[in-house]
Amino acid sequence: MTETTEKKSSQIRIDKWLWYARQTKTRSLAQKLVTGGNVRLNGEKILSASKMVGPDDVLTLKIGLQVKILKLLECGTHRGSFSIAQLLYEDLSPVIPKAEILTKGQQGLPDPHGKPDSRERLQARRLSGKE
Numbered sequence: 001m002t003e004t005t006e007k008k009s010s011q012i013r014i015d016k017w018l019w020y021a022r023q024t025k026t027r028s029l030a031q032k033l034v035t036g037g038n039v040r041l042n043g044e045k046i047l048s049a050s051k052m053v054g055p056d057d058v059l060t061l062k063i064g065l066q067v068k069i070l071k072l073l074e075c076g077t078h079r080g081s082f083s084i085a086q087l088l089y090e091d092l093s094p095v096i097p098k099a100e101i102l103t104k105g106q107q108g109l110p111d112p113h114g115k116p117d118s119r120e121r122l123q124a125r126r127l128s129g130k131e
Contacts, residue, residue: 011075012052013049014049015027018033023063031049034049035049039060039062057071058072071089
């Protein structure tokens, strides 16, 4: 087997790999992550979920407020348990304290997914000129 055919056989679609490695819950979410411009392959933004990746590639993922840098070690053949999925990659992400992640997410803005609390209602009334 030549080197190019060997390299092709050890590659996998990026959406499949993200799902196998348990970075997303479903393969369609992996496709949306890639096509949404939230994934870089070896430093270059990719927009195609069918892009092939293999060992020694480096992925940069932006999932919510978190940025993950992952070096692929293996392609995988199926979606396994979390402990098996961890064998597919090496996490190169810098360690960020949880307190810093929380302050980045809050920034004084109300939670868009919940019912406003009394402080947020007061701010809304003041902004609308009703108080």
